[in-house]
Structures are given as structure tokens and as C-alpha cells.
Amino acid sequence: MTLLVDVRHRLGSFAVDVSFRSESGVTALFGRSGSGKTSVMRIIAGLDRPDDGRIELDGDVLVDTKKRILVPKHRRRFGYVFQEARLFPHLSVRQNLNYGRWFAPKAERRENFDRILDLLGIEHLLERRPAKLSGGEKQRVAIGRALLSSPRMLLMDEPLAALDDARKAELLPYLERLRDDADIPIIYVSHSVAEVARLASRIVLMNNGRVEAVGEAGQILGHPSIAVAVDRRETGALLEGRLHAYDSDQRLASIMLKSAQLVVPLAEELPTGRPVRLHIPARDVMLATARPEHISALNILPGTVVTLMSGTDGMCDVEVDCGGDTIQARLTEVSVRRLDILPGKHVFAVIKTVALRL
Known part of the structure; x- marks a missing residue:
């Protein structure tokens, strides 16, 4: 399905003005608190009416202010999972789940009850009341309830x-x-x-009620514009690869990227060939102008400096192309000058193995 959103809405002194397209998989509305993410979600869900704009799902027009079209929230058939589980305290887990099924027309009930139980691992909770559940268990039940309503789309507002x-x-x-x-x-x-x-498969990066950037997760998380949403210490690169081999004695996995290979800690064996993601924080990457020897780091990748971006804190973000995979490193400006780091320079990215997580 394809969701098209192009809306404008004012909430007191705060204005939302967003336009983006979302397709299959997980699209993340990503940004700092107060950037307008939940406001956009509420408009999509039909909980708030935009001042102007249009929302369309696979050709089905849900909102068109010019044509005065506004499909009520209960007819949009969207499942909504809030920050809090919002389960009915007087009902068992089974009864809470069945409550979701009542909202799906019989002819369109496609979700199998047992399949949802297995998917979310909640079969053993069926006879419990919400008061006897952990926070994570409550959220799994809330997700199950939303799925059993056979929604056309699932909306999840900071569920963790x-x-x-x-x-x-x-x-x-x-x-x-x-x-x-x-x-x-x-x-x-x-x-x-x-x-x-x-x-996330795709990210809509939001800042002050507007869309700052839209793109694939790896593209956005590695782009300088991500600084509007996170502290600079959290930025880094998101790489995709496949599990090449696993050493059960050392509990280390070998991950094949586009041309490079990384060693990553992994407690349990996964099937070889499985697609995986790695987020590498820029703060955990060092650069060397010659291949270092006699160091503990297992991951040393040759590459070429692509860009440099200096901040106001005496730090510099360096983007390095390692055979088609882009890695970011955060260095002091002193180190950049001392090593004469410039675009086009050949370097080695040194990544601490313990800093990596699949």
C-alpha cells in the first residue's frame, strides 16, 4: 500500500506543514520531542482534522479539504498503538484481544487469532488481567488487539x-x-x-513541524541533516549486509558488506545468508593514515575520505567511503589537522568490535 500525506495544520503557535509518501514496511516519523510527529500521526488516524490538505491510501481518499472529504476515524480501518497500552483492566488478555476483533467487519477479518498469539508470544498470557503483566507484555497485547481489528495500516506512537x-x-x-x-x-x-x-525501512525526518528529509533508513541516518533530530554523539552510519559465518567458540559473527567484512559479537547463532543491519556510532570510529598494527580492534577497513563537516564544539564529522559502504568518524579538529585529513585522502577506519551490535 502507498500512503500519501500532504497536510497543514496549526495548533496554537505551532504549525505542522508536511508532505511525504509511505510505502510497505516500517516508515518512521523521526525527530526530537516537539517536532510534530504525534500531531501528524493523529491527523493520519483521523483523531484531528487538518486545516488544509489531502491524505490518500492506495487511491482511497481519506481527507481532501478542498472537496470537503473527511472519512471518520472508525471507517479508516487503522490500528493505533499508543505509548501506554490502554488495556481494559477488568478484562483478561483474551477478552482484550477479542475486543479488537469486534471492530473488523466479518467479511474482512483476515487475521488468525492463533497466528497473532504466536507472532507476539502471548499465548501463555491469555487468562491474565493487565495488572499481572509487565510493561512489555502489555504492549504486546495492545499490538495484538490492534492487529486483530484487521487494519489496513498500523500506527505506532512511541510504543517503547x-x-x-x-x-x-x-x-x-x-x-x-x-x-x-x-x-x-x-x-x-x-x-x-x-x-x-x-x-525502519524508510524515515521521514521531522523538525519544528516540517519534513527535513525523506529517504531510506541508511541514507537518512548517515546524512548530516540527522543532526536536527539527535545529539551529535548519537549520529553514525547504518550499514546493511549478510551474515557470512559464525564462530560459536568465540561468539563472533562475520558480516559481509558491499565489499568489506566486519566481525561483530553475537551471543546466539543465526542462519548464514541472513540479512542484517549494523549501526556504527561515529564516536566509536577512529581514523589512521597507515594500517595500524598490534592493536585490539578486529575491524580495520581501508577507505577514502569523502566529506568533512566541522561543528561548533571543536569536533569534526568525517565521512569515509569503504568500498561502497559509508562510515562516519567523529574526530577532534586537532586530530583532523594533525593527520591532514582532507577529501580524497586514503585512510583506515578502525572500529572497536565491542561497539558493534546487529
Whole structure:
């Protein structure tokens, strides 16, 4: 499915003016708190009416202010998952899930109850009440309830924001399964680089109510414009490759990129050939003008400097092309001058293995 959004809306002194296209997979509305992500999500869901604009899903016009078209939210058939699970406390998990099925017309109920239980790993929770669930379990049930309404699209508004790190780690694998197995597009609101790097196919980068950039996840997370959404210390490169081999004794995986190969810690073996992603923070990359020897780092990639961008904090972001894979390094301006780092210079990117995570 293709979602087309072109809307303008004023909320007091804050104005939203966005235009973007979303297709299959996970499209992340990404930006700092207050950038307008949730406002756009509410307009798409039909919870708020835009002052001007048009929203279309696969040729089905949901909003057209010029033609006075406004499809009510209950007829849009979108599933919505909020920051808080919002389960009915007096109902069991089974009853909460079945509540979602009541919203799907019988002729259009395509989601199998048992399949959703398996997808989200919640079969053993069916007879519990929400008060007996962890935060991650509540969110999995909330996602199941939304899916059982057989939605045409799933809207997820920072579903991990209210969880601690342990619960986030628990829920993320289920969100990956949902992305890979569900046959509906997902709009995912987040201000977390880690979540977006792991889940998103496409990113709509937002800043002050406007779209700063739109593109593939790797393209946007590695672009200088990402600075409007994250602290510079969080920026880096998102690389895609395939699992080439696994050493079970050392618990290290070999990842084949476009032309380079990286060694990455991996606690459990995964099938070889499996596509994987790596987010490499720029702060964890060092540059050398000669291949270093007798160091602990296992990943040393030859490359060529492409661009340099100096900040106001005495730091410089250096973009290096390593055989078709772009890696970013954050250096002090002192180091840049001392090593005479300039576009076109041949360097070696040194990446600490412990800094990498699939």
C-alpha cells in the first residue's frame, strides 16, 4: 500500500506543514520531542482534522479539504498503538484481544487469532488481567488487539517510550517479527536512533513541524541533516549486509558488506545468508593514515575520505567511503589537522568490535 500525506495544520503557535509518501514496511516519523510527529500521526488516524490538505491510501481518499472529504476515524480501518497500552483492566488478555476483533467487519477479518498469539508470544498470557503483566507484555497485547481489528495500516506512537531498557530489549524482537511477517504498512513514531536503525525501512525526518528529509533508513541516518533530530554523539552510519559465518567458540559473527567484512559479537547463532543491519556510532570510529598494527580492534577497513563537516564544539564529522559502504568518524579538529585529513585522502577506519551490535 502507498500512503500519501500532504497536510497543514496549526495548533496554537505551532504549525505542522508536511508532505511525504509511505510505502510497505516500517516508515518512521523521526525527530526530537516537539517536532510534530504525534500531531501528524493523529491527523493520519483521523483523531484531528487538518486545516488544509489531502491524505490518500492506495487511491482511497481519506481527507481532501478542498472537496470537503473527511472519512471518520472508525471507517479508516487503522490500528493505533499508543505509548501506554490502554488495556481494559477488568478484562483478561483474551477478552482484550477479542475486543479488537469486534471492530473488523466479518467479511474482512483476515487475521488468525492463533497466528497473532504466536507472532507476539502471548499465548501463555491469555487468562491474565493487565495488572499481572509487565510493561512489555502489555504492549504486546495492545499490538495484538490492534492487529486483530484487521487494519489496513498500523500506527505506532512511541510504543517503547514508557518502558525501561530491559522491557524495550524484550519487545524489540517482536516488533521485528511484526515488521517482517505482517502484510500491512506500519507508521512508527520515535525519537530513538536505536529503534529506528533496527526497525525502519524508510524515515521521514521531522523538525519544528516540517519534513527535513525523506529517504531510506541508511541514507537518512548517515546524512548530516540527522543532526536536527539527535545529539551529535548519537549520529553514525547504518550499514546493511549478510551474515557470512559464525564462530560459536568465540561468539563472533562475520558480516559481509558491499565489499568489506566486519566481525561483530553475537551471543546466539543465526542462519548464514541472513540479512542484517549494523549501526556504527561515529564516536566509536577512529581514523589512521597507515594500517595500524598490534592493536585490539578486529575491524580495520581501508577507505577514502569523502566529506568533512566541522561543528561548533571543536569536533569534526568525517565521512569515509569503504568500498561502497559509508562510515562516519567523529574526530577532534586537532586530530583532523594533525593527520591532514582532507577529501580524497586514503585512510583506515578502525572500529572497536565491542561497539558493534546487529
